[in-house]
Amino acid sequence: MSNTVLNTEHIPEGGAVGPLNSGWRLALREFTSNKLAVAGVAILVFFLLFSFLGPFVYHGDYLVANLSATNDPPGAGHPLGTDTEGFDVLAELMKGGQASLEIGFLSAVIAITVGALWGAISGLTGGLLDSAMMRVVDVLLSIPFLFIVLIVAVKYGATVLSLSLILGMFTWLVPARLVRGEVLTLKVRDFVLAARCAGSGRWRLINRHLLPNALSVIIVNVTFNIADAILAVSYLGFLGFGLHYPNFDWGDLVNNGTEYLSDGYWWLVYPVGFCIVATVMACNFVGDALRDALDVRLRRR
Amino acid sequence: MILKRSAAAAAVALCATTMVAACSSSSGGKSSGGTTPSAKLGGAFGTIPAETTGAQHAGVITWAETPNTGPTWIFPVITSAADSFNDIDDFEDLMWRPLYWFGNGAEPSLDPSESLAYSPVYSDGDKTVTIKMYTNYKWNDGTPVTAQDVVFDFDMIKAAVRVSAADFGPYSPGSGIPDQVASVSAPNATTFVLTLKAPANPGWFLNDQLSDLNPLPAQDWARDSATGPLLNYAVPANATKIFNFLEAQSGKLNTYTTNPLWKTVDGPYTLTAFNASSGAYTMSPNPGYDGPHAKTISTLEAIPYTSETAEFDAIRSGAVDIGYIPLEDMKQVGLVKSEGYDVFGYPPFGFNYVAYNFADKTGDFNNIIAQLYIRQALAHLQDEQGYIKAFFSGAGGPAYGPLPAFPVTSYTPSDATTDPYPYSVSAAVTLLKNHGWTVNPGGTDVCANAGTGPNQCGAGIPSGTKLTFNMFYAASLTIVTEQVTAYASAALQAGINIQLKSSNYNYIITYYDNPTSTGVPYIDKWATEDFGGFSLSSYPTTQGIFNTSGAENEGSYSSSEANMLINDSVNGTDPDAVENEASYLTQQQPGLFQPEPDNVEVWKTGISGPQKAFSSLTQYYINAEQMYFTGS
Numbered sequence: 014m015s016n017t018v019l020n021t022e023h024i025p026e027g028g029a030v031g032p033l034n035s036g037w038r039l040a041l042r043e044f045t046s047n048k049l050a051v052a053g054v055a056i057l058v059f060f061l062l063f064s065f066l067g068p069f070v071y072h073g074d075y076l077v078a079n080l081s082a083t084n085d086p087p088g089a090g091h092p093l094g095t096d097t098e099g100f101d102v103l104a105e106l107m108k109g110g111q112a113s114l115e116i117g118f119l120s121a122v123i124a125i126t127v128g129a130l131w132g133a134i135s136g137l138t139g140g141l142l143d144s145a146m147m148r149v150v151d152v153l154l155s156i157p158f159l160f161i162v163l164i165v166a167v168k169y170g171a172t173v174l175s176l177s178l179i180l181g182m183f184t185w186l187v188p189a190r191l192v193r194g195e196v197l198t199l200k201v202r203d204f205v206l207a208a209r210c211a212g213s214g215r216w217r218l219i220n221r222h223l224l225p226n227a228l229s230v231i232i233v234n235v236t237f238n239i240a241d242a243i244l245a246v247s248y249l250g251f252l253g254f255g256l257h258y259p260n261f262d263w264g265d266l267v268n269n270g271t272e273y274l275s276d277g278y279w280w281l282v283y284p285v286g287f288c289i290v291a292t293v294m295a296c297n298f299v300g301d302a303l304r305d306a307l308d309v310r311l312r313r314r
Numbered sequence: 315m316i317l318k319r320s321a322a323a324a325a326v327a328l329c330a331t332t333m334v335a336a337c338s339s340s341s342g343g344k345s346s347g348g349t350t351p352s353a354k355l356g357g358a359f360g361t362i363p364a365e366t367t368g369a370q371h372a373g374v375i376t377w378a379e380t381p382n383t384g385p386t387w388i389f390p391v392i393t394s395a396a397d398s399f400n401d402i403d404d405f406e407d408l409m410w411r412p413l414y415w416f417g418n419g420a421e422p423s424l425d426p427s428e429s430l431a432y433s434p435v436y437s438d439g440d441k442t443v444t445i446k447m448y449t450n451y452k453w454n455d456g457t458p459v460t461a462q463d464v465v466f467d468f469d470m471i472k473a474a475v476r477v478s479a480a481d482f483g484p485y486s487p488g489s490g491i492p493d494q495v496a497s498v499s500a501p502n503a504t505t506f507v508l509t510l511k512a513p514a515n516p517g518w519f520l521n522d523q524l525s526d527l528n529p530l531p532a533q534d535w536a537r538d539s540a541t542g543p544l545l546n547y548a549v550p551a552n553a554t555k556i557f558n559f560l561e562a563q564s565g566k567l568n569t570y571t572t573n574p575l576w577k578t579v580d581g582p583y584t585l586t587a588f589n590a591s592s593g594a595y596t597m598s599p600n601p602g603y604d605g606p607h608a609k610t611i612s613t614l615e616a617i618p619y620t621s622e623t624a625e626f627d628a629i630r631s632g633a634v635d636i637g638y639i640p641l642e643d644m645k646q647v648g649l650v651k652s653e654g655y656d657v658f659g660y661p662p663f664g665f666n667y668v669a670y671n672f673a674d675k676t677g678d679f680n681n682i683i684a685q686l687y688i689r690q691a692l693a694h695l696q697d698e699q700g701y702i703k704a705f706f707s708g709a710g711g712p713a714y715g716p717l718p719a720f721p722v723t724s725y726t727p728s729d730a731t732t733d734p735y736p737y738s739v740s741a742a743v744t745l746l747k748n749h750g751w752t753v754n755p756g757g758t759d760v761c762a763n764a765g766t767g768p769n770q771c772g773a774g775i776p777s778g779t780k781l782t783f784n785m786f787y788a789a790s791l792t793i794v795t796e797q798v799t800a801y802a803s804a805a806l807q808a809g810i811n812i813q814l815k816s817s818n819y820n821y822i823i824t825y826y827d828n829p830t831s832t833g834v835p836y837i838d839k840w841a842t843e844d845f846g847g848f849s850l851s852s853y854p855t856t857q858g859i860f861n862t863s864g865a866e867n868e869g870s871y872s873s874s875e876a877n878m879l880i881n882d883s884v885n886g887t888d889p890d891a892v893e894n895e896a897s898y899l900t901q902q903q904p905g906l907f908q909p910e911p912d913n914v915e916v917w918k919t920g921i922s923g924p925q926k927a928f929s930s931l932t933q934y935y936i937n938a939e940q941m942y943f944t945g946s
Binding site (some may be wrong): 076077078080081083097098099166167170171252253254257258259269272273275276277 | 361642643646697700701703704756784789790792795796799800802803804806807809813814815816817818819
């Protein structure tokens with residue numbers, strides 16, 4: 014990809030040397046060469062635009078129930094039909110997508126922030142504190158988090174913020190383990206030792222040296238966390254403990270639709286099912302590609 | 315008082331066992347017995363074919379139990395835990411007939427033809443109740459069913475209450491049977507007399523109290539061990555011993571078909587097979603049964619299912635003779651008919667409602683909901699006909715108060731069948747505007763004119779108060795979710811901001827229930843809740859629900875007028891008392907009364923019998939003894 018013209022007169026001993034590309038540029042090149050990754054990004058961008066800009070273009074009703082037009086099949090006026098309340102399904106998909114994506118991204122940010130700090134402190138400190146912090150992770154990992162989420166949802170009700178917080182607080186565990194592992198390998202490297210010798214404190218070591226170098230692990234994990242959170246909130250909605258009118262997510266729509274699958278109301282299930290599957294799949298494509306692109310051991314030479 | 319909570323009465327089968335009746339007495343009770351109810355069933359879903367007149371023969375009738383409702387108790391003195399339709403109506407009543415049969419097809423009224431006695435006669439200022447028994451009923455050992463058998467049953471009930479209040483499900487301390495009864499006697503084999511400590515409303519006493527009496531075979535059961543001698547059950551100590559023995563035997567589910575006790579019956583069936591784990595059972599005919607029945611009684615096989623899906627699959631495959639269509643599958647009625655089934659749906663007797671919490675001080679909700687105009691506005695926002703059409707597939711009946719529009723009983727007031735607050739968002743908006751609220755459709759209304767004047771918000775509602783509150787609902791039921799969502803949508807158009815919060819049935823009835831100790835800490839946590847509703851006894855007083863001290867008064871509704879009317883229904887002599895009570899509560903709207911979905915029953919077209927034998931299926935009865943197979 015280089016556009017540099019080499020002057021043969023200045024070829025150093027040992028042969029020509031290519032232009033020095035930054036790691037990020039190499040990663041980007043690797044990423045963009047992965048067709049699935051590009052497709053994943055395209056799908057995610059599509060659903061972001063669909064969910065957040067779509068309502069400005071398409072003005073279907075998802076707030077005022079119309080009991081005289083329930084379960085209408087796709088047709089004029091309702092491209093994807095209506096549901097049991099007479100709400101426009103396409104408008105609901107847009108509105109539901111907002112909540113699902115918001116919860117997905119927000120919980121992933123919470124999970125990765127908590128997990129990265131927890132793992133970095135644990136890994137860098139070592140000793141008793143490391144053991145204690147990792148045992149906390151082990152204990153929390155043994156708890157079926159969906160069970161806890163259900164209890165909290167029943168007791169306190171579900172909102173975008175509360176679901177994001179709950180999901181985030183239960184999904185930081187895996188990032189914490191991954192970041193700790195990364196920090197354990199980084200902290201014995203020369204540049205970290207040099208920073209220590211230069212008088213860097215622990216916070217500076219974490220902030221300036223360890224986390225930036227563990228960024229590839231973190232970024233990859235964010236994508237998977239988004240996918241997991243979208244699925245988790247879909248489970249909740251499917252179980253009837255997701256968001257409530259006038260808010261809803263894709264899982265709520267699936268829950269409403271499955272009751273009527275045997276009646277042939279496919280438009281209540283397939284479109285929203287496609288949205289969930291496509292978004293989660295896109296996140297996984299992007300995550301896989303980022304892992305390949307950011308990990309030098311997996312990068313194609 | 316027999317009022318049972320039910321999670322959307324028809325959708326989940328937790329319904330009451332008592333049946334409906336009217337009082338035919340010397341003190342001016344109402345009579346509706348002996349009618350042909352199927353001929354006047356308004357609002358029914360489908361029709362019941364006329365009884366065939368051709369050849370008929372007996373066989374094995376298979377009947378689908380409601381999932382997870384297998385019998386758990388056989389002794390007709392029913393405990394609180396077993397006080398359910400699956401233990402009584404679908405099991406014990408098939409073997410031991412109650413003194414009075416309340417359930418005339420789908421109509422909740424006395425059916426004299428199924429009863430064992432003539433209507434009671436009240437005298438001595440409604441303190442003496444004399445019951446003359448029919449003479450044709452016999453135990454299957456040949457012994458006549460006599461008044462002494464009723465005395466024995468009464469003594470068993472007294473013994474049960476002595477042992478534990480929970481040993482007699484319908485027990486209400488100080489009221490009715492047995493506490494209100496001074497003495498009972500059987501001056502001869504066919505006469506049973508109760509002397510009351512205080513007069514009781516004849517209608518209430520018949521429907522709610524005498525309905526709990528079942529003659530029991532004293533000649534076989536008055537023992538305290540399997541091989542012990544017959545004891546004098548008039549002696550309380552003996553009665554307690556006998557009760558303890560019979561109760562212990564009833565707890566041994568695996569011996570139901572082998573224990574000789576349970577083989578003495580006066581009903582149309584004896585139990586010949588029972589699986590305590592699955593709930594499956596087989597009832598074989600009692601050839602000596604002298605009540606209404608087909609020429610030859612068919613065997614009844616009750617088939618258990620683990621889910622409604624499994625039950626409906628059995629219907630779709632034609633694997634069961636009698637069953638029901640779950641509400642979610644109502645769109646497939648046509649397919650079911652094409653499989654060779656007749657279909658009929660009718661609402662069970664009861665009401666579903668959203669309970670208001672009159673004690674919730676959060677956001678001054680207690681003061682807001684205390685205003686009648688607010689409750690009227692809330693009633694105007696419910697589209698009952700729309701819900702029936704959209705969510706019940708047309709199979710349901712409206713309810714504007716504690717008495718549903720259907721089934722109609724002799725106690726149904728005329729205003730129970732006409733919506734006093736029809737669906738109208740604009741009517742709700744007008745009410746709010748006329749009382750000082752600034753209405754913000756799509757937003758939240760705000761009280762702009764505080765005060766107690768006729769055009770002001772009302773007492774205790776400060777200026778700036780927002781009209782917003784929460785609504786908890788049992789998320790496990792699709793129809794509940796659908797209704798509250800539609801309701802919140804309509805309310806939002808009137809600027810009433812309802813925050814829907816899903817929960818589960820058990821959590822709601824445990825914690826959002828002000829009269830209970832578990833509910834006290836949560837009094838300010840909930841404003842409204844939709845857990846389902848209550849099934850009503852045949853005498854539809856709401857004592858226990860809307861009287862101030864009612865044990866089921868979740869939201870602390872308190873009205874001196876309602877208290878007085880409810881007291882009249884139970885203790886007064888006015889036969890119209892319960893109608894007056896229902897009318898008042900319909901007008902006052904102590905809760906948001908909701909439509910009732912039908913129980914949609916199906917049976918194979920090759921089965922026939924009196925129409926009311928099929929319409930009674932919708933009220934949780936199975937009168938298989940009156941059904942037969944047609945053709946050769």
